[in-house]
């Protein structure tokens with residue numbers, strides 16, 4: 033099919049989930065009832081749900097079939113070994129602990145690594161600093177509640193929607209090394225490499241950058257964790273953009289990538305395509321003490337370490353999902369679908385972050401310059417988008433960032449973005465066209481969209497449950 037301009041979805045849709053069409057009047061009432069917060073809308077009232085791609089996509093026939101093979105034994109289940117073997121083959125990692133989702137892995141490994149530095153070097157955790165190209169919000173949260181300070185050392189172009197770069201997810205290697213030296217390497221209990229870099233808009237990290245980052249980590253004896261939610265999309269971008277790997281398969285690039293970390297933590301709800309599941313794995317026995325302590329913590333927090341909060345069937349499904357998520361045609365289609373949406377929006381004058389792996393990020397600051405950051409332009413845009421087309425998207429801006437815990441002041445946010453997250457194999461190109469048309473309608477009345485102010489502001493993670501009203 034080489035000579036076709038646009039290839040359609042490379043799958044057949046065999047199961048129908050009905051959705052409801054609603055009127056504008058209905059949606060205007062619904063969003064007010066939800067406190068002008070799309071998180072508080074009922075899913076039933078949403079026509080196209082772009083809140084997240086986490087656990088919301090379609091699963092493959094092979095994954096569905098695998099569930100029936102589940103061995104529900106409490107310990108040493110056959111399904112656990114299927115998962116362990118898949119991890120070993122795909123990533124080359126020897127030891128696997130399943131978890132209920134990504135943050136299940138984080139609540140285990142983060143306290144263990146911080147405690148290890150305290151115990152072995154007699155250090156105060158309040159002085160510890162952890163580095164990442166960019167911490168995902170739960171990874172940041174777990175680091176902070178365990179006493180460490182987080183430092184994101186991303187390349188300067190990461191958040192500039194006006195600049196194109198192949199690998200906007202990369203570490204700034206100088207900032208990383210200088211940062212380590214500034215606090216003293218012993219005060220750095222771990223480095224997290226997030227692939228793709230979610231917070232910068234699903235932007236990839238190159239293999240050259242991972243390798244250089246890992247060299248620095250080894251020089252200072254700091255363990256590296258690959259935060260792996262979108263490992264397959266990252267491998268696809270490497271194949272397309274890093275010339276040395278043009279002829280490599282996704283499987284080969286994935287295997288190579290995981291040489292540059294010591295552990296992996298994964299939300300399997302993204303590229304591994306399962307509705308629920310996670311992983312915590314160790315490359316070899318160089319962190320044997322950490323592995324054993326993580327297993328103990330798993331027992332009290334997630335479940336016995338051969339199921340970690342997952343049913344046997346769910347472990348089988350995940351073992352297959354790890355492979356199916358690396359399908360070349362499928363990845364090409366997915367990345368192309370996101371690019372189609374970004375290009376379509378750009379063509380009608382809506383400024384977006386360059387297309388990444390899983391979402392379009394609209395620059396709401398540029399579209400609604402009349403709304404100041406403290407009245408949450410991207411969140412106001414989310415509410416307007418829902419009213420126009422029943423489309424649910426999510427603010428990635430000042431509302432999400434929140435206040436400085438010490439001063440109570442709103443933190444300054446580098447960009448006011450609206451994320452349109454595309455669930456896997458769930459929406460078609462017609463849906464993308466509908467979204468673009470909704471923005472076209474919004475654009476002409478953008479100056480009438482009003483900012484928002486709180487009627488209820490929760491003290492932490494406020495964006496999930498806040499209630500607001502138009503000013």
Ligand SMILES: *Cc1c(COP(=O)(O)O)cnc(C)c1O
Pocket residue numbers: 086133134135136168170171226227230259260261262298299300301302309310
């Ligand atoms: C989703 C995600 C997490 C957290 O995983 P959950 O499955 O939502 O708990 C951590 N890191 C990254 C990069 C993610 O995308």
